[in-house]
Amino acid sequence: MHGFANPARFLRLARWLMPLLLIPGVILAGGALVWGLFFAPAEGLQGETVRILYIHVPAAWLGMGGWKVIAGASFVELVWRHPLAGLAARAAAVPGAFFTAVCLVTGSLWGRPAWGAWWVWDGRLTSMLVLLFLYFAYIALAGAASGDGQGNSRVPAVFGLVGAVNIPIIHYSVLWWNSLHQPPSLSLGRSAMAPDFLWPLLIAMLGFSLIFGGVVLARMRALLAQIQAEARLRRKAQGAFGSGASA
């Protein structure tokens, strides 16, 4: 694993891996959404609104998945001091927050025709909103930690680990508390959905996951380039100051 801690090796890998994730991701997600919008059947009870599923479920999956990446990378950073792990955690925060927001907005758009309400303060919706606030706090903390000039990213890493407590709460909220939200239809190796709905959904989830991976790599490259540029400029400034002082 420490072989990938070398930034030059990571950049070589990221340069070809990023388009390899983004291009198939866009094709798969786009194809699945066209399938869901025009070719998948309407559902008996919910009618046409069920088509929101193909946006809402991948967004929920990646909203929670993004924080799992942050928690995993934070753990690696704290335990093994892997220099790129902190960057991976920071890079996953913005796309994670974006997909959480899309999940909340599309859930609200689904809730209005299905439940007759834009929003209800039940366990699933509230814990998902808490996740969005956790993302905002993480982004602010990580920004402050990188801006202090010390490169101290232990505080956001600890926050990333502690915040992971919310993930099982989101997952089990529909089982622990009474909720308008339906219980999970998909779990590992089991599905309560008919294949007509399941296949476009799985392809959409795969496509959006590849897009997520590509965006995380692009963000990591941006953060790495930013750190390297700042380090060079600092060295130049110190060199100029040093030669000026000796003269």
Added chain:
Amino acid sequence: MREMLDPWIFVHLSYAIGVGGTALMIAWSLWSMRKAERRRERSREP
């Protein structure tokens, strides 16, 4: 009494937000990556 709403408005809005937002996020991440990498190249110049 159940309120009659046009479901397609909600479906289309969801798709517009999901697809438009994802396209913007991809474009922004690629643009900020290119900008940061150009700045790194400039910092190499003596």
